[in-house]
Amino acid sequence: MADIKKRVLTLSTGKQIKLFGNSIAIGKSLEMGEGYAPNLFCAGSGNEHEKSSGTINNPHSLTAEELHxxxxxxxxxxxxxxxxxxxxxxxxxxxxxxxx
Structure with a gap:
């Protein structure tokens, strides 16, 4: 199964793809790309060093139902x-x- 560690996407075949962002995204056209900014719902400000602070960033005040x-x-x-x-x-x- 694929996994992302340290901005490297590693596939089960062994192929590795270096990412500039920290996630993979899909658009309505079904095209895939990198998701650069965790700006809808994330731990801290999306910064790796701030994730342990225990804060949640939810700038649009999304409810659990909306996130689902x-x-x-x-x-x-x-x-x-x-x-x-x-x-x-x-x-x-x-x-x-x-x-x-």
Missing amino acids: EIADFNIRLWLDLKDNLRKYGYTNPKTFRPGD
Whole structure:
């Protein structure tokens, strides 16, 4: 299973990808990229050194229900990407049509 440590994404194949940010993101078009800034909901200010301070940064005052909704939305996008990869492969532009 893939893992991110010290801004390096390591895949089960052994391939390693150096990240500039600290996460992987998906857009509505099912394109993947790096998520640079933890600015919606994070520990501290998103800074690794501040995470142990015990503070939570929630600048939009999101409720637990709203956070679940955002998580569900992203999970659906990732599942749509997996479905499209199975259906079209990774060389077909149709892969990037959500819900196709």
